[in-house]
Amino acid sequence: MYKANDPKEGAGDWLKGLKQSQITSVKDSVNDIHSLIDSRKKLTQEILMDAERIKTEINNFILDLGDESNKAEQLNMRQKHVELEELKIQEKMNSWRDIATLKKELRDRVQELQEKETRASMLDTILEE
Numbered sequence: 001m002y003k004a005n006d007p008k009e010g011a012g013d014w015l016k017g018l019k020q021s022q023i024t025s026v027k028d029s030v031n032d033i034h035s036l037i038d039s040r041k042k043l044t045q046e047i048l049m050d051a052e053r054i055k056t057e058i059n060n061f062i063l064d065l066g067d068e069s070n071k072a073e074q075l076n077m078r079q080k081h082v083e084l085e086e087l088k089i090q091e092k093m094n095s096w097r098d099i100a101t102l103k104k105e106l107r108d109r110v111q112e113l114q115e116k117e118t119r120a121s122m123l124d125t126i127l128e129e
Helices: 007-065 067-126
Strands: none
Touching: 007 067
């Protein structure tokens, strides 16, 4: 039965508020991790597009050199081309690793969120009795 000055009611409201703030905090963390994953994917795409653009410029420069007298410069440009390919491979691996780490963190936070929501629901049930 509800009483206007029931101390249990005030404590219950305080506990509900505390649980809700914890849930909100974890939800914010989940949203932040989703944003980080999206940002990392975008960054990878930008890096790969820049590398492709530079490779195209190098290829054009090699074609412009054309004759045999610039063999050393052609070889140097081909080496730069290979280095860009290595950079792309490295970026893909780093991106995969970073996203995998973020997804693991996301799974942990989602599990934590589910546990907190379950506990909050149980607390609500207990306080209603």
